[in-house]
Amino acid sequence: MAPxxxxxxxxxxxxxxxxxxxxxxxxxALMQGYLDGFIDEAAFSETxxxxxxxxxxxxxxxxxQPLALRPLVSELIASMVADENRRQINADVAEKLEQIRNRxxxxxxxQYKGDYSVAELQLQxxxxxxxxxxxxxxxxxxxxxxxxxxxxxxxxxxDDKIRxxxxxxxxLRRLLDGLVLLDFNELIELSEGNNHLRKLLVSQLQNxxxxxxxxxxxxxxxxxxLLARFRxxxxxxxxxxxxxxxxxxxxKYQPADYPNRSDVPVLFNQAAAIQPQAAIALDKAxxxxxxxxxxxxxxxxxxxNLPDQQSASFAAVMEDEExxxxxxxxxxxxxxxxxxxxxxxxxxxxxDYLAEHQLNWDSEIWLYQIIAEYQALPVxxxxxxxxxxxxxxxxxxxSLLLIRDISLSLQAA
Amino acid sequence: xxxxxxxxxxLLAGDFICQVSDEDAFRHLSLEQTQQDINHYLRPLNRRxxxxxxxxxxxxxxHELNKAAREQLSGQFALTVQSLLPLLEWLQLVQETLGRDSxxxxxxxxxxxxxxxxxxxxxxxxxxxxxxxxxxxxxxQSDALDNQVKLIFxxxxxxxxxxxxxxxxQYYIVTGKIDYLIDVIRFIRDEEHxxxxxxxxxxxxx
Numbered sequence: 190m191a192p193x194x195x196x197x198x199x200x201x202x203x204x205x206x207x208x209x210x211x212x213x214x215x216x217x218a219l220m221q222g223y224l225d226g227f228i229d230e231a232a233f234s235e236t237x238x239x240x241x242x243x244x245x246x247x248x249x250x251x252x253x254q255p256l257a258l259r260p261l262v263s264e265l266i267a268s269m270v271a272d273e274n275r276r277q278i279n280a281d282v283a284e285k286l287e288q289i290r291n292r293x294x295x296x297x298x299x300q301y302k303g304d305y306s307v308a309e310l311q312l313q314x315x316x317x318x319x320x321x322x323x324x325x326x327x328x329x330x331x332x333x334x335x336x337x338x339x340x341x342x343x344x345x346x347x348d349d350k351i352r353x354x355x356x357x358x359x360x361l362r363r364l365l366d367g368l369v370l371l372d373f374n375e376l377i378e379l380s381e382g383n384n385h386l387r388k389l390l391v392s393q394l395q396n397x398x399x400x401x402x403x404x405x406x407x408x409x410x411x412x413x414x415l416l417a418r419f420r421x422x423x424x425x426x427x428x429x430x431x432x433x434x435x436x437x438x439x440x441k442y443q444p445a446d447y448p449n450r451s452d453v454p455v456l457f458n459q460a461a462a463i464q465p466q467a468a469i470a471l472d473k474a475x476x477x478x479x480x481x482x483x484x485x486x487x488x489x490x491x492x493x494n495l496p497d498q499q500s501a502s503f504a505a506v507m508e509d510e511e512x513x514x515x516x517x518x519x520x521x522x523x524x525x526x527x528x529x530x531x532x533x534x535x536x537x538x539x540x541d542y543l544a545e546h547q548l549n550w551d552s553e554i555w556l557y558q559i560i561a562e563y564q565a566l567p568v569x570x571x572x573x574x575x576x577x578x579x580x581x582x583x584x585x586x587x588s589l590l591l592i593r594d595i596s597l598s599l600q601a602a
Numbered sequence: 603x604x605x606x607x608x609x610x611x612x613l614l615a616g617d618f619i620c621q622v623s624d625e626d627a628f629r630h631l632s633l634e635q636t637q638q639d640i641n642h643y644l645r646p647l648n649r650r651x652x653x654x655x656x657x658x659x660x661x662x663x664x665h666e667l668n669k670a671a672r673e674q675l676s677g678q679f680a681l682t683v684q685s686l687l688p689l690l691e692w693l694q695l696v697q698e699t700l701g702r703d704s705x706x707x708x709x710x711x712x713x714x715x716x717x718x719x720x721x722x723x724x725x726x727x728x729x730x731x732x733x734x735x736x737x738x739x740x741x742x743q744s745d746a747l748d749n750q751v752k753l754i755f756x757x758x759x760x761x762x763x764x765x766x767x768x769x770x771x772q773y774y775i776v777t778g779k780i781d782y783l784i785d786v787i788r789f790i791r792d793e794e795h796x797x798x799x800x801x802x803x804x805x806x807x808x
Contacts, residue, residue: 345703346703347704350703422704422705422707424800424801425704425705425707425784425800426697426704426705427799427800427801428784428787428788428791428798428800429690429693429694429705429784429787431798431799432686432690432787432791432796432798433687433690435797435798436686436687436690437687443683444683444790444793444794445793445794446676446679447679447793448672448676448678448679449676454789455652455663456785456786457678457679457682458652458663458664458667458675459616459661459662459663459675459678460616460648460649460661460662460663460664460671461616461674461678462614462615462616463614463615463647463649464614464615465614
């Protein structure tokens, strides 16, 4: 490149390279400074600090303030790490456009004078400006997408997200306004009669900017949608908080009787459940085969063939009408005893009842029958009664317990 | 109609169908033709397909409101009113416990373990959960945090507000029925002109 030939340019090169190296040399302390917002001066030597300040990397914004990174350096870091909290968007198009006009003029002047090396240099600068302009939009669009795709996750609260979204929309509007400033008729005029310029300013720039324009519109659409969603969430949170507070303050609150209005709101018209049931039907001959297979596939329980028949007839032989009648009488008396227990609140002793009602059952048989009846109750009914046995050991040496009496009471459900 | 058999069964059983609870069925229900078919089928059963305002959740309503239907609706309504506060408190509790910046919406995932861990170490959250669990709607008899949380989530699953994708894994997805709940609250608020605000004040916007 031409400028490297001159003495000042080589000086520029060495100073720039040296100062860039400073960034690398102190990268950790500088990055810490970026995160903290100020520089810990103890982390540097005296000379290092002086060099960093001279290189315009650090500065002291105010006498009282600690050293900090220069805004441009912070911005560079923010852009490199896509830190949306700190990233800046530059929407200034007018300034860039002015520079492009000047460069075109300088280039044409140089060409007119026949000073080709200067013209070459001006064309080089012009190319850089055009790329800067496009790059500026690219950077902004990248930042906007990045924020959008992370759902503005870099701020914590919903309120902050809404504010950030609104800020992004303002930036976007400025970018779109900037695009409007680019008048392609003017650019065509500027590049008239020169192939290089036409390629650079018209076909290339126009292409890039029109793709930026459509990107920006897409981002805008998405930002608006996201904002609507944020607002909906916000309103939902508030509704929940405030309604809960209201209901807590008015525990007896009862809304109007919507189900009995002539026009029931659809929200409260929720039909009762219907559970469809089906059973096997035998009316279709064609399905018998399938049904038979289903039946065959049922797990078979091992049937123990109890000699029911025999035992029944055996009992029948033993049965005596008189005994049956006495058994029935005993059963009835025991049932009456149970009914008495249900009527009475406290526990009732079986033997007391026997004496009280002057029933002439043997006390042992009486107790047996009461226990038998209790055991025969269904499980849930069993829980209704508390049965308490009054037991004593058979003798001092025999721990066999003999039941002396039984008291029954109704148990609280 | 044959293809919608399972869907019809779910609807008849009183299920709310949303994008989370049954994505395919939900897509079918958004088609006008399917809605007509289903309504035609349901007509003799005195049922019709309805949805909330944003069409994010579908359920069955009575076609004609006879006496039996109104009785059922009255009972249903009493339960709904009774469940409002416990459900709202649960929504607030989850939001605060998990440190979320917005209210729960359909599709959000809640990990039971995370919820328990965060409640355990926080006395005030613990107390609020304790109170909530003993509410009539959840009716927990246990004092153990783990049991209380499990019961609360199971009850919410039974009521269709939560979906548990794997019965052996303790994480839940919020269903679209939560939208229905919000709609009910908003409806009551509007209808009864309750002093319950849901728009941020001008100051908050500024």
